[in-house]
Amino acid sequence: MGLFSRKDKDAATLEVEPDLTGDDDLDADLPDRPVARPLDDAERARIAAALEAASAEGVDVDDLESIGSHYDEAFRRASEDPGAVSPDAVVETYAIAIGEHLARHSAREWAVVTDVFGTDLGLVAARADTVIVPHNLVGARWMRRETGWVPGVVSHLVRIRPRPS
Numbered sequence: 001m002g003l004f005s006r007k008d009k010d011a012a013t014l015e016v017e018p019d020l021t022g023d024d025d026l027d028a029d030l031p032d033r034p035v036a037r038p039l040d041d042a043e044r045a046r047i048a049a050a051l052e053a054a055s056a057e058g059v060d061v062d063d064l065e066s067i068g069s070h071y072d073e074a075f076r077r078a079s080e081d082p083g084a085v086s087p088d089a090v091v092e093t094y095a096i097a098i099g100e101h102l103a104r105h106s107a108r109e110w111a112v113v114t115d116v117f118g119t120d121l122g123l124v125a126a127r128a129d130t131v132i133v134p135h136n137l138v139g140a141r142w143m144r145r146e147t148g149w150v151p152g153v154v155s156h157l158v159r160i161r162p163r164p165s
Contacts, residue, residue, distance in 0.1 A: 034131045036111035036124045043112060043121060050096035057093070061100045068150030070094075071138075075147055091142055095134035098154055099123055102132060106158045125161050132157060 039047075051061065057074070060066040071094045078085035102108050102123050113122035113131050122133040141149055 032116065034113045034115040034122075036113050036122065036131065039110050039112060039121075043110075047096055047100065047110065047121070050093050051100055053089075053093045054097040059093075059097055061097045062104060064101065064151040064154050067094065067097050067101060067154070068148070071097075071150055072147040075142065075145075079145075087142060091135060091138045094150075095138040096121070098137060098150065099132075099134035101154060102134070102157060105163060106161045107163050108132065108161060130161070 054061060054067075054070070057070055058066070059070045071090070074085060074090045074094070078087060078090060099110065099121065103110055106123075106125075108123035108125045111122055111124045113120060113124070113133060115131075120133050120135055122131045124131055137153065
């Protein structure tokens, strides 16, 4: 799924059901509410690759200040020299870094989420009514040229669904 192909939805209602068809075609049969399925090996590899890229840039996914400052720097570099930095790569890296932070520090886990806009990696909570699609968090703010948002937004998401002690 491309960076700018989905409507900005940081959270949506969740109904966990089996994967519908496995493809991303918009279809009249898709549910109005998102459905989630567990990750497969390819999706786990995608997450691992993005986390490796984040680590190579010095990002500590357990530290929101680290994620935020590195994202802001990547955004600044892309703004100064658009050919030097791929927006898709930055969004992928930092969306997955944020998602991994949420998976580690909140009561959410990675899943593949399908809704009327397509299929993407997301985070879901057991018996919860929300889905977080980190690529939407990052992609929408990238398009609005926002910086400085990561610690506040992500810490809020952790606070509203904390990991049980």
